[in-house]
Amino acid sequence: MSALRPYEILVILNAGLTDEESATLLTQLGDTIKGLGAEITKVENWGKRRLAYDINKQREGTYAVFEVSAEPLMVKEFERQLKLNENVLRFLSTQIPIRKKVRAGRPQAAPADGDQAVGDTSSTGDKVLEEVR
Numbered sequence: 001m002s003a004l005r006p007y008e009i010l011v012i013l014n015a016g017l018t019d020e021e022s023a024t025l026l027t028q029l030g031d032t033i034k035g036l037g038a039e040i041t042k043v044e045n046w047g048k049r050r051l052a053y054d055i056n057k058q059r060e061g062t063y064a065v066f067e068v069s070a071e072p073l074m075v076k077e078f079e080r081q082l083k084l085n086e087n088v089l090r091f092l093s094t095q096i097p098i099r100k101k102v103r104a105g106r107p108q109a110a111p112a113d114g115d116q117a118v119g120d121t122s123s124t125g126d127k128v129l130e131e132v133r
Contacts, residue, residue, distance in 0.1 A: 004039065004069040006096040011082065012089045015048050015060035022062045025087055030066065033078050038070030055089045 011029065013022050023045070030040055046063035055061070070078075075093050082091045 002071055004071060006041075006098065007066075007068050007070055007075055008094045008096055009033075009066040009068065009075070009078070010092045010094075011064050011066070012051070012055070012061040012091070013064065014087045014089060015058060015062055017062065017087060022064075025085075026064050029082075029085075032081060033066065033068055033070070033074070036070070036074040036077055038068045038074050038078075041067040041069060043067075051089075058089060061089050 011026075013025060017025065026043060026045065030043060034040060042065075044065045044067075046065065048060050048062050051059060051061050068075075072095075079091065079093055082088045
């Protein structure tokens with residue numbers, strides 16, 4: 001079994017559903033992803049919002065975000081099941097990058113606003129070139 005990775009899954013539900021129906025659907029979706037072996041960290045219901053463009057002749061949608069820890073295959077299967085659900089207008093799965101812990105051995109002094117000289121290296125290591133006018 002490979003390590004679980006953190007994901008955010010944004011789901012836009014049909015706005016024609018009542019609050020109770022959308023809450024029930026979110027519970028069902030949460031149970032579905034748990035059944036696949038993922039761990040749900042947090043579920044946020046953002047409520048009804050206006051869409052940027054019409055989707056299936058809908059101008060509004062109910063937004064919700066799932067924060068889960070899962071394997072990539074689990075997320076792929078969950079996405080497949082979301083595509084089959086008629087009450088889900090759109091979804092977006094994003095893997096959250098894992099931040100590495102920084103060693104406390106050598107603190108780096110950050111230059112003040114005006115302290116960086118022309119020609120110094122930037123944070124990416126590239127030379128900062130001065131534009132000649």
